[in-house]
Amino acid sequence: xxxxxxxxxxxxxxxxxxxxxxxxxxxxxxxxxxxxxxxxxxxxxxxxxxxxxxxxxxxxxxxxxxxxxxxxxxxxxxxxxxxxxxxxxxxxxxxxxxxxxxxxxxxxxxxxxxxxxxxxxxxxxxxxxxxxxxxxxxxxxxxxxxxxxxxxxxxxxxxxxxxxxxxxxxxxxxxxxxxxxxxxxxxxxxxxxxxxx
Numbered sequence: 795x796x797x798x799x800x801x802x803x804x805x806x807x808x809x810x811x812x813x814x815x816x817x818x819x820x821x822x823x824x825x826x827x828x829x830x831x832x833x834x835x836x837x838x839x840x841x842x843x844x845x846x847x848x849x850x851x852x853x854x855x856x857x858x859x860x861x862x863x864x865x866x867x868x869x870x871x872x873x874x875x876x877x878x879x880x881x882x883x884x885x886x887x888x889x890x891x892x893x894x895x896x897x898x899x900x901x902x903x904x905x906x907x908x909x910x911x912x913x914x915x916x917x918x919x920x921x922x923x924x925x926x927x928x929x930x931x932x933x934x935x936x937x938x939x940x941x942x943x944x945x946x947x948x949x950x951x952x953x954x955x956x957x958x959x960x961x962x963x964x965x966x967x968x969x970x971x972x973x974x975x976x977x978x979x980x981x982x983x984x985x986x987x988x989x990x991x
Contacts (some may be wrong), residue, residue: 795837798967799977800828801909803885803960806895806954807855810848818842819895820855820862822871822904823953824878825960833943833960833970837953852950857898868899883977887927887959888912889927912958917973917983920967920991932937962986 803826806819823837837989842862847855855862868875875896886892896905915925922933930948931937947954947991966972 798829798973800826801883801885801960801963802826803956804879804892805886805956805959806892807853807950807952807955808851808881808891808895809842809845809855810851812848816898817894818845819868819899820858820865821853821952822868822895823951823956824875825953825957826878826882827960827964833957834878835943835953835957838874838957839866839872840871841867853950854887854956868895868933872900872903875900875903875905883907883909883980885909885959887955887962890982896933907975907977907981908945909963910983911962913945913963913985914966914980916962916985918972920988922983926948927955927962930962931958934962934965936965 802824804822807821809815809818809820811817819840820842821837821839824835825986826834839858839861841864884892884906886908887910889908893908896903912925915930917923931940936958939961940954943957944951944954949955949958967975
């Protein structure tokens, strides 16, 4: 997969909202995409103590509670985050979750600018019935590419979804009219048609 500029796609899986507890990330995944280079991947489980998860929180966290109790905190992953994410645009599907996790977990660090593939896809294809990452990857026949990279993982795994966001962005930038869109448009797409619909 080629790209016209370097970027880091990131995804967090979280506990979900539970009364009396903060929303906490339990896994982070990063896919670094650069022109004419193979993707570079990094991921980590993140420490979660003896607290409940939302009953519908996706992912395989239930089978990993012992590993999560012994995993590093996000702050302890800071050097890796700087190595893979520092100085490049950041990409995520619905960036609010990822930005919030980083702002709470490593509050003195600044990452970005941010490219939100959810907003971009709403701008590019406002009439689609769903803009969920998994649905978009399936619609555009990109899911097999992500599964080929991670045959032992599924959607709602942080690394799987981070790479899915990267593949989706690269696909979008190959569409007519999107090949030379500048960074300002990518970070602030016009989603007016989606919301008017």
